[in-house]
Amino acid sequence: MCTRAVSTLAHVLEQAGLATVALVSNREQALRAHPPRALYADFPLGRPLGRPRDPAFQRRVLAAAFALLEAPATPVLVDFPESIHDRVDEPLSCPLPPRHDPRLPPAVDEALGLRPAWERARARMGGTQVGRVVGPDAIPDALAALVRIAEGVPWTEAGLPGDLPALLMDVRCYYEEAALALSDHVPEARAAESWLYRQTETGALLRALHAVLARSDPPFPGMYYVLPLSQLPPGEPPPF
Amino acid sequence: MGADETLRSLLGKTPVPEFATTARSAAPPLAEATVAIVTTAGLAHPGEVWADQSSEFRVFASDERELVLAHNSTNFDRTGWAADRNVAYPIDRLHEMAREGAIGAVAPRHLSFLGSTFELSAMRLDSGPRAARLLREDGVDVVLLTPV
Numbered sequence: 284m285c286t287r288a289v290s291t292l293a294h295v296l297e298q299a300g301l302a303t304v305a306l307v308s309n310r311e312q313a314l315r316a317h318p319p320r321a322l323y324a325d326f327p328l329g330r331p332l333g334r335p336r337d338p339a340f341q342r343r344v345l346a347a348a349f350a351l352l353e354a355p356a357t358p359v360l361v362d363f364p365e366s367i368h369d370r371v372d373e374p375l376s377c378p379l380p381p382r383h384d385p386r387l388p389p390a391v392d393e394a395l396g397l398r399p400a401w402e403r404a405r406a407r408m409g410g411t412q413v414g415r416v417v418g419p420d421a422i423p424d425a426l427a428a429l430v431r432i433a434e435g436v437p438w439t440e441a442g443l444p445g446d447l448p449a450l451l452m453d454v455r456c457y458y459e460e461a462a463l464a465l466s467d468h469v470p471e472a473r474a475a476e477s478w479l480y481r482q483t484e485t486g487a488l489l490r491a492l493h494a495v496l497a498r499s500d501p502p503f504p505g506m507y508y509v510l511p512l513s514q515l516p517p518g519e520p521p522p523f
Numbered sequence: 524m525g526a527d528e529t530l531r532s533l534l535g536k537t538p539v540p541e542f543a544t545t546a547r548s549a550a551p552p553l554a555e556a557t558v559a560i561v562t563t564a565g566l567a568h569p570g571e572v573w574a575d576q577s578s579e580f581r582v583f584a585s586d587e588r589e590l591v592l593a594h595n596s597t598n599f600d601r602t603g604w605a606a607d608r609n610v611a612y613p614i615d616r617l618h619e620m621a622r623e624g625a626i627g628a629v630a631p632r633h634l635s636f637l638g639s640t641f642e643l644s645a646m647r648l649d650s651g652p653r654a655a656r657l658l659r660e661d662g663v664d665v666v667l668l669t670p671v
Contacts, residue, residue, distance in 0.1 A: 284534060284537070284596075284638055284639045284640075284641070285563045285564075285638030285639070285670030285671055286670055287537065287539050287540065287638075287643060288563040288636055288637075288638040288640060288643060288646065288670075289563050289638065289668045289669070289670050290539065290540070291539075291540050291643045291646055291647055291651065292561060292563070292636065292646065292651055292654070292668060293666075293668055294540075294542045294545070294546060294647075295646070295647055295651035295652060295654075295655060296561070296651070296654070296655050296658070296666050296668075297545075297546040297547065297548050298546040298548075298655075299548075299652060299655030299656070299659065300548050300655075300659065301548055301655060301658060301659065301663060301664070301665070301666050302548045302549065302550035302556075302664060302665045302666070303548075303665070303666045303667075303668055304665065304666075304667055304668070305667075305668040306667075306668065306669050306670060307670065308531075308670045308671075309531050309534060309535055310531075310535075311531070311535030311536070312534070312535060312537065312539050315539045316539040316540065316542070317542065317545055318545075318668075319545050319546065319547055327527055327599075327600050327603070328527045328530060328531075328598065328599035328600060328671065329599030329600035329601060329603055329604060329610075329611070329671050330600055330603040330604075330610045330611070331610070331611055331669050331670050331671065332609060332610045332611065332613055332616075332669075333610070334610070335602075335603040335604075335606040335607035335609075335610040336606055336607045338609070338615075338616065338619070341609055341610070341613055341616050342616055342619070342620075345613060345616055345617075345620070345667070348667065349553055349626075349665075349667075352550055352553060352665065357545050357547045358545045368525050368527070368528075369525045369526050369527045369600065371525060371526040372525075404605075408605060408606070409588070409589070410569070410589050410591075412591055412592055412601070412604075412605060414569065414570065414591070415572065415593070415595075448595050449572070449595055451597075452595050452597075455597075455601070456601065456605070459601055459602050459605060460605055462602070463602060463605055463606060469602065469603070469606040469607070470602050472527075472600035472602070472603060473526055473527075473600050474602075475602045476600065476601075476602075507597070508595060508596075508597055509597075510597065511526070511597040511598050512526065512529070512530060512533075512597075512598050513526035513529070513598075521533060
């Protein structure tokens with residue numbers, strides 16, 4: 284969806300006297316929206332510069348984008364000559380903590396066991412993306428609330444600490460940041476996503492949560508945010 | 524088919540705002556131009572939230588690095604951003620280019636909108652023009668637009 288907004292802003296800014304170059308992630312939308320100067324890169328969504336921690340590659344993308352300022356006519360849409368694809372079907376291979384406290388739900392126990400890895404990731408990154416609703420200390424309790432919903436407690440009565448879509452993003456970021464510390468390289472796009480949703484106890488919980496919320500009463504209004512489209516059960520239509 | 528290819532196909536036919544013409548503004552040579560980033564990544568300062576479907580924008584100083592990708596969409600990779608902010612907000616690359624003389628200067632302020640906002644009229648008629656005025660006040664010549 285970002286290409287719609289990027290293209291709109293390109294038109295608006297250019298009308299106001301600013302020259303623009305736009306990286307666009309959806310070629311079909313860009314063709315119809317015709318921003319003045321656009322570089323389409325077939326890169327993973329979320330990585331418009333292509334390769335994290337690869338300054339030379341990022342500079343090549345920027346050079347291609349700024350070169351559009353020399354185009355004799357607008358609109359101009361150019362394809363970056365290299366492609367990078369997501370690895371949604373190749374989950375990251377990294378270790379999971381052993382079961383520590385069998386009295387706890389597996390997802391809660393697992394999240395507690397991942398805390399040291401998450402701490403290492405935060406130290407390396409100098410910050411965290413966790414904190415929309417809860418910080419890392421409250422992730423286990425948040426997962427316990429999700430367990431209650433998966434076990435049949437209505438989502439309105441499960442003691443959620445805040446907005447459920449934002450809470451689910453906190454859980455995802457906690458796991459994906461831990462994965463960065465557990466892996467010796469930056470994972471390919473969506474490899475950590477598939478590790479979370481397909482290989483961890485919390486992933487199993489989130490899939491169970493999705494199944495329960497899909498038939499909940501009152502209906503849960505944010506099904507779009509429960510599972511990524513790429514992790515929906517086979518045959519399930521997208522929730523938009 | 525990869526996950527992103529599926530999404531691009533599904534969203535490719537989404538209606539886009541119509542512009543009868545394509546404006547074109549001149550810029551000085553890049554080596555003399557002041558460059559700003561405007562991203563639609565939904566960036567925020569730590570602790571800030573974005574209202575869903577917001578048409579507003581956030582402002583970031585050129586030396587700010589503690590940024591949060593507050594966009595709640597589940598449908599794009601986040602580990603790239605977690606590992607290196609420059610993969611969506613290439614502020615360090617711009618500073619390198621300025622030091623090398625490839626661009627004239629890095630603008631003092633940079634902006635983020637929320638790219639998942641479906642109704643774009645307010646961005647087109649209100650917040651977008653306000654953003655343009657802010658950038659022009661800062662002497663910006665060229666804007667690099669980035670999605671996620």
